[in-house]
Amino acid sequence: MKPLPWHQGVWDVLQRAESDGHLTHALLLVGESALQVAQFVTAFAAADLCEGESGQGACGQCRSCGWLKAGTHPDLRTVGLEEKKKIISIKQVRELTQSASKTTHLGHRVLVVDPADHMNVAAANALLKTLEEPPDNNRIVLGATRLDRLPATIVSRCQRYRLPAPTTQQAMDWLRDNASDVPASALDAASGCPLTAMQLNADGSAGLYSQRWQALFALCTGKGGVDALTSDPAGAIEFMNRAAASIAMAASGAGSQSADSKLQSRIVTLAERMSQRDWLQWQQLVARALEQCGTGINEGMLLDAALVDLRGRLAA
Numbered sequence: 001m002k003p004l005p006w007h008q009g010v011w012d013v014l015q016r017a018e019s020d021g022h023l024t025h026a027l028l029l030v031g032e033s034a035l036q037v038a039q040f041v042t043a044f045a046a047a048d049l050c051e052g053e054s055g056q057g058a059c060g061q062c063r064s065c066g067w068l069k070a071g072t073h074p075d076l077r078t079v080g081l082e083e084k085k086k087i088i089s090i091k092q093v094r095e096l097t098q099s100a101s102k103t104t105h106l107g108h109r110v111l112v113v114d115p116a117d118h119m120n121v122a123a124a125n126a127l128l129k130t131l132e133e134p135p136d137n138n139r140i141v142l143g144a145t146r147l148d149r150l151p152a153t154i155v156s157r158c159q160r161y162r163l164p165a166p167t168t169q170q171a172m173d174w175l176r177d178n179a180s181d182v183p184a185s186a187l188d189a190a191s192g193c194p195l196t197a198m199q200l201n202a203d204g205s206a207g208l209y210s211q212r213w214q215a216l217f218a219l220c221t222g223k224g225g226v227d228a229l230t231s232d233p234a235g236a237i238e239f240m241n242r243a244a245a246s247i248a249m250a251a252s253g254a255g256s257q258s259a260d261s262k263l264q265s266r267i268v269t270l271a272e273r274m275s276q277r278d279w280l281q282w283q284q285l286v287a288r289a290l291e292q293c294g295t296g297i298n299e300g301m302l303l304d305a306a307l308v309d310l311r312g313r314l315a316a
């Protein structure tokens with residue numbers, strides 16, 4: 001398993017630190033996309049455990065790589081979110097840290113917590129003790145997308161690396177080589193993350209994203225139905241928050257990062273219908289509506305208010 005192409009720079013830095021003996025026992029890898037962080041953490045753990053010498057990812061041939069393939073590596077312990085859970089519990093972390101003092105099979109153990117920013121306070125405190133005084137031969141690898149959700153005490157004890165997001169071109173190239181059936185619109189739906197685009201394409205969410213754009217265009221031109229917006233108010237408000245940002249950016253003349261050129265040209269045309277100031281004001285209104293979603297307020301009314309406001313501005 002190799003790192004994603006846009007993570008190669010960070011990968012090389014880590015490999016150099018390792019070969020120079022400067023890599024510490026605790027690493028924190030932070031990126032914008034949970035899937036990309038998980039991919040890097042998995043690839044790094046495999047390479048760290050590998051008995052081969054390539055320096056460019058796990059060899060795939062050695063004992064360690066064989067165990068990894070079978071999912072039975074005795075020197076790898078991973079803690080993540082259990083199904084339908086939103087936090088990593090102290091019980092999970094305790095099981096992880098207790099394994100740190102046991103004898104290793106190949107002389108080196110990797111303990112993974114990802115997403116570490118989902119540990120509750122008790123879990124983070126339990127991990128802290130092991131981070132402060134790690135038994136020999138253990139490397140602790142934490143993955144996260146939200147640094148602000150990790151206690152400073154945890155962050156300060158780790159060597160921290162930021163995983164960059166791909167450019168639109170890098171993401172499109174990667175999809176072409178690895179998942180050519182995924183359309184460019186799915187990349188937009190996934191905020192530019194190609195791994196998320198694959199997931200959204202598979203579960204149908206990418207199609208819904210396109211339908212919502214069509215409904216928004218229909219609303220603004222008075223042609224066509226807007227069911228894709230009104231059927232799920234909270235989802236539509238979340239979509240409109242992102243759409244408003246894209247349109248406001250197009251209205252500023254800053255261009256766009258959109259991977260779908262057809263969609264982009266329609267956004268530019270729509271942006272020209274009113275001033276950038278109007279778009280920014282509408283964006284703020286939608287952002288406020290999004291903040292109120294899930295608080296028990298009638299989300300259908302929030303959506304209606306946002307749509308009425310947009311219609312009014314366009315008609316003015």
Ligand SMILES: [Zn+2]
Pocket residue numbers: 050051052058059060061062063064065
């Ligand atoms: Zn290997």
